[in-house]
Amino acid sequence: MDMEIDEPTNGTSSSRLAPIEEVKPTPKQIKRIAAHSHVKGLGIDTETNEALPEGAGFVGQIAARTAASIIVDMIRMKSMAGRAVLLAGPPATGKTAIALAMSHELGDGVPFVPLVASEVFSSEVKKTEVLMRSFRRAIGLRVKETKDVYEGEVTELTPVETSESSGLGKTISHLLIGLKTAKGSKQLKLDPSIYDSILKQRVEVGDVIYIEANSGIVKRVGRCDVYASEFDLEADEFVPMPKGDVRKSKDIVQNVSLHDLDLANSRPQGRQGDVTNIVSQLMAPKKTEVTDRLRSEINKVVNEYIESGVAELMPGVLFIDEVHMLDVECFTYLYRALESPMAPVVVFATNRGTTTVRGLDDKAPHGIPPEMLDRLMIIPTMKYNEEDVRKILAHRTEAENVQFDEKAFDLLSRVGSEKSLRYALQLIAPARLCAQTCGREIIDLGDVERCTKLFMDRSESLLKAEEAQKRLTEKNSK
Numbered sequence: 001m002d003m004e005i006d007e008p009t010n011g012t013s014s015s016r017l018a019p020i021e022e023v024k025p026t027p028k029q030i031k032r033i034a035a036h037s038h039v040k041g042l043g044i045d046t047e048t049n050e051a052l053p054e055g056a057g058f059v060g061q062i063a064a065r066t067a068a069s070i071i072v073d074m075i076r077m078k079s080m081a082g083r084a085v086l087l088a089g090p091p092a093t094g095k096t097a098i099a100l101a102m103s104h105e106l107g108d109g110v111p112f113v114p115l116v117a118s119e120v121f122s123s124e125v126k127k128t129e130v131l132m133r134s135f136r137r138a139i140g141l142r143v144k145e146t147k148d149v150y151e152g153e154v155t156e157l158t159p160v161e162t163s164e165s166s167g168l169g170k171t172i173s174h175l176l177i178g179l180k181t182a183k184g185s186k187q188l189k190l191d192p193s194i195y196d197s198i199l200k201q202r203v204e205v206g207d208v209i210y211i212e213a214n215s216g217i218v219k220r221v222g223r224c225d226v227y228a229s230e231f232d233l234e235a236d237e238f239v240p241m242p243k244g245d246v247r248k249s250k251d252i253v254q255n256v257s258l259h260d261l262d263l264a265n266s267r268p269q270g271r272q273g274d275v276t277n278i279v280s281q282l283m284a285p286k287k288t289e290v291t292d293r294l295r296s297e298i299n300k301v302v303n304e305y306i307e308s309g310v311a312e313l314m315p316g317v318l319f320i321d322e323v324h325m326l327d328v329e330c331f332t333y334l335y336r337a338l339e340s341p342m343a344p345v346v347v348f349a350t351n352r353g354t355t356t357v358r359g360l361d362d363k364a365p366h367g368i369p370p371e372m373l374d375r376l377m378i379i380p381t382m383k384y385n386e387e388d389v390r391k392i393l394a395h396r397t398e399a400e401n402v403q404f405d406e407k408a409f410d411l412l413s414r415v416g417s418e419k420s421l422r423y424a425l426q427l428i429a430p431a432r433l434c435a436q437t438c439g440r441e442i443i444d445l446g447d448v449e450r451c452t453k454l455f456m457d458r459s460e461s462l463l464k465a466e467e468a469q470k471r472l473t474e475k476n477s478k
């Protein structure tokens with residue numbers, strides 16, 4: 001549709017503006033779909049506290065989901081810190097999906113740190129150091145402070161230049177800023193360094209901001225809701241005009257992790273022992289190493305703040321997938337770390353049965369030493385029946401926005417239950433491509449059959465490898 005903008009009526013310009021075309025969204029928008037994007041939570045019935053047969057994108061696995069929801073409740077009640085959970089079951093039985101659903105249920109305030117056990121082995125950083133960092137990332141701290149601030153809607157923003165100019169041009173001597181609240185207004189004269197931070201946050205007249213009185217830290221709260229109807233579509237967050245005086249005491253809550261505090265305090269100029277200062281330096285680049293001494297200093301300060309009620313500890317979740325990849329040294333380290341007073345909840349996952357513990361000659365269930373296994377709450381996950389596989393595939397096809405005809409979907413479901421769910425999930429994208437190359441949007445039986453012939457599943461490839469090995473030994477023995 002062609003549209004024309006009316007000519008300006010103020011007489012400043014008489015030239016007609018170019019016609020503006022309405023931009024229509026391209027019909028086929030490519031969206032990135034992650035493996036678990038159909039899972040939105042654990043799907044628990046709020047009345048019975050039991051997992052629903054189907055809910056929040058999850059299908060079946062009722063006992064495991066109910067157990068996971070009890071763990072989530074315990075984390076919320078803070079009676080879970082320092083404990084560990086193991087999700088154990090065959091491949092593609094939803095262990096990672098359950099862990100992710102737990103993080104959805106916990107919400108943003110509680111940290112959730114995912115880690116694959118093989119990430120621990122780096123040639124540059126010690127494995128215990130990687131574990132320690134992840135542990136501290138998973139421990140949140142909610143710092144509550146009452147600060148003296150100037151808060152209001154910006155009514156004026158005038159940088160004042162110096163009267164005498166240096167060879168390089170004029171510099172800013174100070175900034176005049178007007179702040180208005182429902183009760184009154186004030187004009188402030190600010191240091192030019194504060195102007196930099198105002199520019200960085202793109203503060204404009206009409207925004208609501210606050211400036212900390214003793215440190216000069218500026219924070220843009222949002223756009224004043226008086227301007228809410230200015231545009232049809234707004235990306236900004238609208239906030240009401242502050243009530244009360246411009247200068248007041250305000251409760252400020254910030255969520256940080258212990259690792260954030262370690263990094264912020266490892267800066268050479270970081271004043272140790274002052275959480276407020278540490279928090280304000282979070283954006284600073286890392287300059288020195290985080291040592292054990294620095295960590296224990298921070299723990300000491302954090303403990304003082306917790307005792308005095310300024311901060312609240314929020315133990316989060318550290319999720320370690322493929323836990324059988326950890327070695328005996330990592331496990332020994334984990335026993336100790338889990339016993340420390342500041343420990344998150346650790347959720348392990350593995351699809352291994354009895355296997356060798358890395359670094360030992362002994363075999364153990366899930367490749368986990370018995371001492372560790374003893375401390376774990378184990379949640380088993382079970383293989384799916386054909387009906388569940390069908391439902392999971394239906395959720396995935398919806399998330400990936402693909403359409404199968406009935407016979408094609410029947411075959412895909414059969415492949416999923418007879419071979420493996422993952423194999424069937426992986427066939428969705430190539431089958432869609434096969435259909436598209438034939439000019440169809442709906443995948444038919446032929447597309448799925450073609451893909452099952454082109455791509456082997458795990459058991460078929462194992463069979464082929466074994467046959468090849470047999471032929472080779474026969475040839476060598478002749």
Ligand SMILES: Nc1ncnc2c1ncn2[C@@H]1O[C@H](COP(=O)(O)OP(=O)(O)OP(=O)(O)O)[C@@H](O)[C@H]1O
Nearest residue numbers: 035036057058059091092093094095096097351392
């Ligand atoms: N009960 C379920 N409901 C819905 N989707 C599921 C369910 N179980 C698994 N899935 C989906 O199947 C796929 C494989 O599951 P997931 O990666 O969680 O398995 P896993 O048990 O962690 O496997 P592995 O042991 O190989 O790491 C994912 O896309 C996941 O979202």
